[in-house]
Amino acid sequence: MTAAAVGEPAGEDRPETLLLVEDDAGDALLIEEFLADSGLHARLTWARSLGQARELLTDGESPGCVLLDLHLPDAQGLDALREMLAAAPSAAVIVLTGLSEERAGLAAVSVGAQDYLVKGQLEPRWLGRAIRYAVQRKQVALSAAALQVGRLRAEENARLERGLLPRPLVSDDRLNVVTRYRPGRVHSLLGGDFFDVVETADGAVHAVIGDVAGHGAAEAAMGVCLRVAWRSFVLAGLSGARLVGMLEELLLAERDDSEAFVTLTSVTVAPDRERAMIVRAGHPGLLSYDAAGRVRLVEPPGGIALGMMPGLGGWPEEPVPLPPGGGLVLFTDGLFEGQTGPDGERLDLAGLVELAREAGGAGLDAERFVDALISGAEAASADHGGLDDDVAVLHLGWRAP
Missing domain, CATH: 3.40.50.2300 (Response regulator)
Structure with missing residues (x-):
């Protein structure tokens, strides 16, 4: 040679x-x-x-x-x-x-x-x-x-996006549903974050937000599977801890990796819009605000993430009072885990609540309120690479009777 x-x-x-x-x-x-x-x-x-x-x-x-x-x-x-x-x-x-x-x-x-x-x-x-x-x-x-590979990937991404991020199924014109999804900057593709909103015949409004651990097509496909199953279970009359348990059974049957897990929050808002039943499975809390724009963090007791300890996760269903003319904001952890300081400091939930209070105090409408949360979190982490995880936000508001 x-x-x-x-x-x-x-x-x-x-x-x-x-x-x-x-x-x-x-x-x-x-x-x-x-x-x-x-x-x-x-x-x-x-x-x-x-x-x-x-x-x-x-x-x-x-x-x-x-x-x-x-x-x-x-x-x-x-x-x-x-x-x-x-x-x-x-x-x-x-x-x-x-x-x-x-x-x-x-x-x-x-x-x-x-x-x-x-x-x-x-x-x-x-x-x-x-x-x-x-x-x-x-x-x-x-x-x-x-x-060609890029085109096929874009088509696959679009199909997964339609499955992960559906149109809310609601008929009450007093409801104000706003959803946002932004893929993380590292992968710039869909991950496993998913959400959905369904109003049932009795007037109750059911909402879910979840996060499949990891990034990529497999996680996105699992998110689609769980989101579709959640909607099907809700329409069949299931709710609360029983519904979450059914989702874990589905996860165990469908996952390829025995260590794969999912965090989620499932909410059922009563027809009178005065209270909600909340089930958390390893997921962060949610924001609640009133008609005056006052914001608080709601963290009812919850259970472990789905798939972490199969069969051992009891998920309590906690009632939470809701203010007239207010709303709820559900989100995934990508919204508050961006690095904000040179020593690894994070925005964290406390920082997110402050952003929400600033936006709520400004009297923004629902869409601008949600966008202000995301842009504020991005700005806070801009000097350290921005938000590198997927961000999903689900706003569920209602006008007072």
């Missing part, structure tokens, strides 16, 4: 990195001379077999282009090409064939090579041009593949 710089002097352009896989020393020397005369600024590495080529690819950077002989001591024909394509998926591959093997060259292109060259017809200018064009075609193909 040898490496040599050929073509133009180093420093004028970034050299093209080439790997020649050729067992014939005479052919290898001829190709090196042609490259030197081609005007292509390149750094050539020579491997005598496919095995040596794999070692080079493992130990060093991937080359921009591979010149591959189809007759090697340890690999022959299209099998050699397939193995090289698998070993260097980001490199352009040009196959080197004999005078009587043009059909083999065409077959190689159909398998995945960017081009083929006949050894007996090589000329310096054609060799340099073929390498440039092959590298460009490979870069275009890689870019197109990346765009």
Whole structure:
């Protein structure tokens, strides 16, 4: 195995990195001379077999282009090409064939090579041009593949978003429901935060907000599963601790990771809007405010997160009085866990309550109130990377009769 710089002097352009896989020393020397005369600024590495080529690819950077002989001591024909394509998926591959093997060259292109060259017809200018064009075609193909992956990911994200963040199912025009979701800056995709609001035939309003631990498609899919199940259970007449227990059973049946867990808060607001029954499973508290904009943090007793200790999580259902013309704000921990100081200080719940009181005191409407909470939390952590976790906020308000 040898490496040599050929073509133009180093420093004028970034050299093209080439790997020649050729067992014939005479052919290898001829190709090196042609490259030197081609005007292509390149750094050539020579491997005598496919095995040596794999070692080079493992130990060093991937080359921009591979010149591959189809007759090697340890690999022959299209099998050699397939193995090289698998070993260097980001490199352009040009196959080197004999005078009587043009059909083999065409077959190689159909398998995945960017081009083929006949050894007996090589000329310096054609060799340099073929390498440039092959590298460009490979870069275009890689870019197109990346765009396709991005498009498919965006479509998947949109489907998950529709499942995680549904339209509230309410008919009472006195209700004021505002929802917001903002993915964390680290991953910029949906995580496992979910919420929902359903009004049942008796006039009660049921709301849930939850957070599947972790980020990614699996967590988002689990969030969709739990959110849809929650709505189904509510419409079937379940509520309170029994409903939460059913959700844990579903989590245990569906999760791939035995350590996966979910925090959530489930709220049932009575038809008279004077009280709510709240069940918390490892989730942070919620905010309550009155018609004058006075805000307080509500943290009724709760149980452990779903899936933490299966079958052992008793979840008390706690009544909470509600002020006329007020509302509730449910949220996930991403809203208050942003770093605000150089020593790891966090906004925390106390800081969030202060933000809410400032916004409530300003007499903002529900949408502006929720947006002020999120923008205030972002501003507080802006000097330390901003909010890096998903943020979900659910506002549930009502006008006084």
